[in-house]
Amino acid sequence: MGLIMAISASAAMAGADGPIEPAPVYDEVLNQISLREAEMLFEEGVQFYDANELEIWAQGYIPGAIFFNVKDWKKLLPEDKSTTLVFYCVNPLCTSSEMAAREVMKLGYTDVRQMPEGIVGWRRSNRPIELP
Numbered sequence: 815m816g817l818i819m820a821i822s823a824s825a826a827m828a829g830a831d832g833p834i835e836p837a838p839v840y841d842e843v844l845n846q847i848s849l850r851e852a853e854m855l856f857e858e859g860v861q862f863y864d865a866n867e868l869e870i871w872a873q874g875y876i877p878g879a880i881f882f883n884v885k886d887w888k889k890l891l892p893e894d895k896s897t898t899l900v901f902y903c904v905n906p907l908c909t910s911s912e913m914a915a916r917e918v919m920k921l922g923y924t925d926v927r928q929m930p931e932g933i934v935g936w937r938r939s940n941r942p943i944e945l946p
Contacts, residue, residue, distance in 0.1 A: 844915055845927045847900070849939055852929045855900055856941075863890070865903045865910040866933065874943035876902070876936060882914055888921070895923045902929040902936070 847855070856862065862879040864871055871881050880890050882901070891899070899918060901911040915928045929935075937943055 844912060845925075846930050847927045849929070849931050849935050849941070852900060852902075852927075852931075852936070853941060855898065855927070860898045860900055861892070862900045862902065863911075863914065864933070865901055865914040866908075870904055870933065872946055874937065874945055875933060877942055877944040879944075883910070887914075891918065891921070891923070895921070896925055897923070898925040898927065899923060900927045900929055902932045905932040905934040906930045908932055 852862075856876065862876045863882040864875045864879045865882045866875075867883060868881075871883075875881070879902075882890060884890070899915075901915040901918070903909075903911040911928050911930075911932070915926045919926050933943070
């Protein structure tokens with residue numbers, strides 16, 4: 815019984831050495847879209863931005879998408895801040911596209927969308943991909 819209590823106590827202490835911090839609060843509300851909505855925008859010629867790491871990008875991306883994970887990413891954005899822009903990364907667990915979309919919104923872009931399903935969802939639904 816003492817061993818169980820000791821294990822339970824050590825498990826409860828795991829990771830407890832750092833301060834508890836509040837979850838981030840964002841002023842920018844993301845406009846998340848489904849794969850179907852993304853496909854409709856793709857067919858309309860809307861610009862997509864891939865926020866993945868280079869290794870993921872090299873495995874395929876949405877045709878015409880711009881690789882966004884670069885230092886000078888602001889140069890990749892259109893002058894017209896009302897232009898529709900769609901950001902994506904790997905899958906719903908990836909937050910790179912959320913962060914990228916929020917940063918773009920902070921610059922004053924007003925029609926920014928984020929596709930949570932990412933390139934994995936796009937591929938699995940048999941939508942087209944392009945290779946570098």
